[in-house]
Amino acid sequence: MIDYVRTSTVRHSPTGPRRKATAGIAVLAMTLSACGLFGPDQPDTVSQEFVDALNADDVQAAAALTTDPAAASAAITALYDGLGNKDGTFARTDVQESGDDAGTFTMEVTWPFAEGQEWKYSTSGNAAKQGDDWKITWDPAVLAPGLTEDTTVRYTPTTGRPPKVLSSSGAPILTEQVVTLVNLDQGADTAAVAALLAPLAPTITPASLQKDVADAQGKPVTAISLRAEDLAPIEAQLTALPGVTLVPQARLLSTDKALASPTLSGLADLWQQGQDASAGWAVQLVSADGSAESIAGEDGPVAPDITTTLDLPMQTAAERALADMPQQAAIVALRPSTGAVLAVAQNAPADALGPIALTGLYPPGSTFKTVTTSAALQAGSATIDTVLPCPGTENIEGRQIPNDDQFDLGQVPLHTAFARSCNTTMGRLAVGLPADALQNAALQFGLGVDYVTPGLTTVTGNVPIADSSAARVESAIGQGQVTASPFGMALVAASIARGSTPAPMIVTGQPGTADRTAPPVPAEVTADLRTMMRETVTGGTATALQDIPGLLGKTGTAESGNGPAHGWFVGIKDDLAFAVFVATGDSSAPAVQAAGRFLR
Template sequence: MRTDRKLVVLLTALGLALAGCSSEPPEPDTVADRFTEALDSDDIGAAAALTDDPARARDTLGSLYDGLGREATFEVADVRDDTFTLDVTWKFGPDGRREWKYTTTGTAGETADGWKVHWNPATVAPGLDTGPLSYAPVYPQPARVLDAAGGELMTEQVVTLVQLAPGADTAEAAGLLATFAPGITTASLDADLTAAQGKPVTAISLREADIAPIRDALSATRGVTLAPQTRLLTTDKAMSAPTLSGLSELWQQQADDAAGWAVRAQTADGTTRIAGADPRPTADIRSTIDVGLQRAAKTALDPITTPAAIVAIRPSTGAILAVGQNAAADTEGPIALTGLYPPGSTFKTVTAAAVLDAGRATPDTVLPCPGVADIEGRRIPNDDSFDLGQVPLHTAFARSCNTTMAGLAVGLPPEALKNTAERLGLGVDYVTPGLTTVTGSVPVARTPAERVEASIGQGQVTASPFGMALVAASVAHGSTPAPVVAGGSPGRPDRTPPPLPASVTGDLKTMMRETISAGTATQLADIPGLLGKTGTAEYGDNSKAHGWFIGIQDDLAFAVFIADAGSSGPAVDAAGRMLRAPR
C-alpha cells in the first residue's frame, strides 16, 4: 500500500509538471485568437460571445459591419500577459483599392464563464467608442465636360426625383407633371403604383429650372416626396447624342479615380472624421464635339420617322465632331456607333479602291455598264435597270453602276475587299476613351459569287454609320485617323493596316466629286467642294432597303444612314439639311 501511495503522488507530480510544459497557449492568447478569428470570419455572434458584454458587443459590431462593409482582415500581432494587439486592414470601394490600416490594443480576463475579451469598442476600431462608424468616398470639386470650342457641354447639376407612395394623389401629381411629360397621366401613375406592389415609384426627374415653379405644390401633394440628387447633365436641355453617355462614363471614371475617402463616427454633436484620404483635383474634359454641327445633324434627322443616324469626323485629327440620331433610332440604342447594316453602294468606295490598287483599271478605263448582268450565277441589276453602255470607270462609279463593280470584283483575289476595307478603317475596331464603337465586318470573299455580293455592299458585308464615316475620313486624309472624342485620348486600333497609295485615294476623291456634280447626288451640287457616294442596301427578303450617303467637305467627313428609306434619296437630303444649316 505504501508503494502504491508513493506511485500516486509521483504520477500526480509528473502530471502537474507535464501540464506546466504543455504546448497549449495561455488563456489570453487563446481567447484573443478566437475573438480575432470570429471577426475575420464576419461571425458577429461568435465574436460577441467571447466578450464580457455580448449584447453591447453584438449591437456595436453589427453597426460596424453595416457602416464599413465586410472586407476586413484582423490579426493578432502580440500578446503580453492579459493585453493583446490587433493589426487590422479594411478595404473599401468596388475594387478594394482604398485601405484603412490601424493597430489597436485590448485586454482579456478570467470570468465565471472562463476567459473573455473585455469589451471596449476601441479594441475593434479607433473611434468606435465615440459612435457608429461609416465609410464614404469623398469626391473632388466636379469637373466639367467642355465642347470643342471650350464651352460647357455638361456640368454636375441638381435634379429632383418626384416619388409617389401608395395612396398618393395621382390626379394632382399628374396635373403638375404633364407639362414636362405629356405621357404622365393619372392612369399611368396608378398603373405604375399597382405594378410596384406597395413600393414607391419615381414618376420623373426634373432639373432645377423645371421643378422650381411647382416645387411647393408638389411638396403639398399627398403621397409625393421630392428627392434631390446631383447628376452630370448637358447645359443645353435639348442637346442629345450617343456620345454623351460615353463622356459621362469617362467623367465618372475620372472622378472615381481621384476620389478620396473618409471613415466618420456619428456622435451626439454630428460626425467626426476618424480616418481617410483627401481627393485629388480633376481637370475638365475637353471633348471634340462641335455643338453647332451636333445640333445641325440632329435637326437634319428630326423629320425622319424610321431610325436614322449621322456621324461626322474631322479627317485630319480623327475628332468626333457630331453623332446625331432621331427619336426612332434612340429606342434601338446607339446605332450610329454600333449598329451594323449592309452598306450598299457606299461600299463601292472600297471596291473601287481595291480595283485601282490592284491595277485592274484606272478611272478612265472604259467598261460595260449594262442594266442587268448575270455574274457567277447572281443576277445583278442596276437601280431601275438603267443601262449606260460603255463608260469610263469614274462615270460608272458616280452613277453607281452595280453591274460594272460586280464584274470587276470577280477578278480580285479573295482577300482583296477585306484588306482594302481595313486600310480604310472598316473592320478595324478601336478602344477609345469615352467612345464605344464597332466599325463593321468584311469577311474574305472566297468565291467569285461572294465577291459579286460584297462588291456592292451586300452579302455578308456590314458597317456601322461610324464605320462608313471612318471610310470617308480615311479617303479624305489618305490614311485612317484614330478616332477621338476626349482631347488627347485617341483610340487604339486592334490592327494597323498600311494606308492606300496616295494615287488611289486621290482618284477616289475625284470620282466622289463626280457623284455630286454629275452622278447620283446632284441635289447637293450647290454645296461647295462636296464629295460623296450614295448607297441603297437591300436586306431581308430584298423587298426593303436602307439608304446611305457618305461625304467629304474640306476637313469634314460624314456618313448618313436611314433605315427602311427605300433608296439613298432621303439620306442625301438629310446630308443637305445638315450641311446647309447655319452653325
C-alpha cells in the same frame, strides 16, 4: 494617437472574408510583475483574454470581461457594423499595475478596408478587481479613439470633385447634377400627379401611373426624374400631394437636355472610371444627431476633366438635320487629319433601337463602290478614264444586275460610271478581281477593322471573302454579305480624304488601337477617288448638293430585304468626313437631303 497610412498590401473588401493575423500578439505581457492581475499565476489575464476575444470576433466573450457587458456588446457590435468588417487585429503592447487591485493596458489596432486603406491606432484601458474576478473597466474609448457612449465610428469611401466632360471648345457636355425622383405610394392621387407631369412627359397619364403603382405591389414607384429647372415650377404642388415623395439624387447629365448623342454613354462610363480611380476613404466619428467628424482616412487623387473631340455646333446641326425624319437615321462626322469624332447623332426612332450610328450594321449599297473602285484601280483593271460599258441591266456570271430604274449610259469612262452609280459597271469589274480583293481594299479604309477606343464603342463592318463570282458581284455594289455601320462608312470617307485610315478618337490625346493594320492605298488611287466623288456632286447622283463649295460625295441605296431600301450618303468637305444613313428611305434622296441640312 491616430495613425493612418496607405499600404501596398493586398487586402480584402470591407465585407469580404479574411483570416486575421494573430501570431505574436501580446508577447510583452509575459514580462510583467508577478502579482495580482498580471502575475504569472494568471497567464490568461483579463486584458489578454479581452484582446483574444476581440481577435476571435467573439463579441459576447469580450463583453463579458467588462464591467458593463450590455453596453460593451452593443458598442463592439456597432464598431463592426460601422467599419463594415470584423478584420481588425488587436495586440496588447503594454501593461502597468496600479496597486494590487487595478492596472492599465494599451492596444495597437490595425483595421484594413479596401486595398491600400488601413487604419492604425492605439488605445488604452483600465482593469480592476471586483471581488475574486478581474474586469475591464468599461469605456467605449478602449475600442477606438474618441469613442463614447453617444458616438459610433463609420468607414466610408470618399470621392473628390466630380470631373466634367468637355467639348473640344472646353464647354461642358456632361456634369454631375441633382435630379429629383418623383416617387408615388399606393395612396397617391395619380390624376393630380399626371396633370403636373404630362406637360414634361406626354406619355404620363393617370392610367399609366395607376398601373405602375399597382404593379409595384405596395412599394414606392418612381414616376419620373426631373432636372432642377423642370422641378422648380411644380415642386410646391407635388410636395402638397399626399402619397408623393421627392427624393434628390446626384446623376451625371448632359448640360443641355436636348443633347442625345449615343457617344454620351461611353463618355459616362469613362467618367465613372475616373471617379472610381479618385476614390479615397475616411473613418468618421458619428454623433447621435448624425453629424460626423473624420478621424482617419486619405483623399484619393483628383479625377481630371475629360476633354472630348466633339464639336457642339456640329453635333447640334447633325441632330437638327435628323430630328423630323420618321425613319431611323444617323450621322457620324470625323476629322480626317486626326481621326477626331466631331459629331454622332441619331433621331428618336433610331434611339429606340440602340446606338445604330456606332454599331448598327447595314448593307452599304453604292457607297461601297468607293471600295470596289479602289480595288479595281489597285489591281490595274481600269483607270479613272478607262471606257467601260454601263448597260441598264446585265447578267453577270448568272446574277442579273440592274441599274437604278435600269438607266443605260452605254460606253462611259469609269469616273462617269462612278458618279452616276452604275451597278453593272461595278459588278463587271468585281468579277475579275481575286476573292479577297474587296475585303483587303475595305480594310485599307478601316472597314472591317476593330478599334479599342477610350470612351467609344464602335463596330465598323464586315466584308467577307467573296469566293464566287456571284458573291463578288453582290459585294461590289454593297449588297450580299457586306455590312457597314454609319461610323464605318464615315471612316471610309475619312480614309479617302486623308490618304490613310486615321485612328478614331473621342477623348483628346487618346486615339483608338486597331486590331490589324492594312497596307496603305496608293496616293494616286485616293486622289482618283476624290476626283470621282467630286464629280458625283457636280454631275452625278448628288447634284442636289452642288451648291455646297468643294463637297465630295457618294450616294448609296441598299436593299434591306424586307421593305423599302436603305439610303446612304458619304461626304468629304475640307477636313470633314461624314456618313448619313436613313433606314428604309427607299432611295438615297432622304440621306442627301439630310446631308444638305447638316452642312448648310
